[in-house]
Amino acid sequence: MSKKERYEMNKLTKRLRHAVGDAINDYNMIEEGDKIMVCLSGGKDSYGMLDILMSLQRVAPVKFELLAVNLDQKQPGFPEDVLPAYLKSVGVPYRIIEQDTYSIVKRVVPEGKTTCSLCSRLRRGILYRVASEEGCTKIALGHHRDDILATFFLNFFYGAKLKGMPPKLVSDNGEHMVIRPLAYVREKDLIRYAKLKQFPIIPCNLCGSQPNLQRQVVGDMLRDWDKKHPGRIETMFSALSNVIPSHLNDHNLFNFKDLKSDGILPEGGDMLFDEEEIAPTNELSRLFAPQKLELGE
Ligand code: SF4
Numbered sequence: 001m002s003k004k005e006r007y008e009m010n011k012l013t014k015r016l017r018h019a020v021g022d023a024i025n026d027y028n029m030i031e032e033g034d035k036i037m038v039c040l041s042g043g044k045d046s047y048g049m050l051d052i053l054m055s056l057q058r059v060a061p062v063k064f065e066l067l068a069v070n071l072d073q074k075q076p077g078f079p080e081d082v083l084p085a086y087l088k089s090v091g092v093p094y095r096i097i098e099q100d101t102y103s104i105v106k107r108v109v110p111e112g113k114t115t116c117s118l119c120s121r122l123r124r125g126i127l128y129r130v131a132s133e134e135g136c137t138k139i140a141l142g143h144h145r146d147d148i149l150a151t152f153f154l155n156f157f158y159g160a161k162l163k164g165m166p167p168k169l170v171s172d173n174g175e176h177m178v179i180r181p182l183a184y185v186r187e188k189d190l191i192r193y194a195k196l197k198q199f200p201i202i203p204c205n206l207c208g209s210q211p212n213l214q215r216q217v218v219g220d221m222l223r224d225w226d227k228k229h230p231g232r233i234e235t236m237f238s239a240l241s242n243v244i245p246s247h248l249n250d251h252n253l254f255n256f257k258d259l260k261s262d263g264i265l266p267e268g269g270d271m272l273f274d275e276e277e278i279a280p281t282n283e284l285s286r287l288f289a290p291q292k293l294e295l296g297e
Pocket residue numbers: 115116117119120204207208209
């Protein structure tokens with residue numbers, strides 16, 4: 001590795017550790033005595049997640065265990081020795097589960113239909129079972145900031161819901177806590193990290209499934225915005241942590257019916273006739289320089 005690459009690696013490693021550490025703290029993802037099942041697909045994100053969690057484990061004030069788990073779904077051409085060799089070399093406890101979900105999906109889903117939803121459901125069920133068998137208290141998934149934003153826009157555009165992908169949630173069967181330690185991490189950092197670290201990536205198209213068109217459209221849109229409007233992705237991601245239910249329309253979330261003018265200001269206040277001052281984000285400061293924007297409510 002050249003001097004420049006080493007410098008870049010140090011900077012990137014620090015940035016990734018900070019982002020993961022912040023997400024862990026903000027959502028109380030890891031507690032003393034946790035045994036965390038780290039789900040590894042063999043893609044750049046899950047390799048990055050495992051690597052960063054291992055480095056945090058060495059210095060964290062709380063003690064926790066890691067168990068790397070890969071589900072070998074018996075897709076044709078899956079290189080079954082790659083992950084065990086890697087996991088042995090980094091010295092993390094691991095378990096490989098072999099279960100032929102590939103044949104089930106191929107048998108059940110009609111030709112030409114997308115196979116991902118059944119495949120993910122089967123995978124989820126198996127991973128939950130293994131988490132129980134292994135006594136894991138948390139299940140860590142490798143979704144990053146850009147996955148979260150893409151899911152938000154997919155729901156916004158096609159699902160008529162304001163719904164993203166939470167950094168922490170209780171599993172469908174109510175028994176497990178699922179965490180996403182990469183929630184604050186940029187995908188481009190994970191791509192760069194995987195290259196510098198030379199993770200032995202396993203391609204994700206072995207199942208032959210067609211890529212989800214809507215997800216692709218949203219992904220292209222976000223990448224395009226990121227190029228044309230630097231800072232926009234960061235602003236949008238911050239917005240997901242800054243929700244004002246009284247200024248949306250969901251009457252199940254905010255009690256509009258019983259709203260009273262009784263001198264108590266509801267959350268978000270009344271700015272109906274005011275100009276709202278928008279803090280200059282990177283994008284806005286480039287476009288407008290600090291100034292007041294007339295947005296209208
Ligand atoms: S891409 Fe293939 S392996 Fe991945 S969820 Fe879809 S069907 Fe399953």
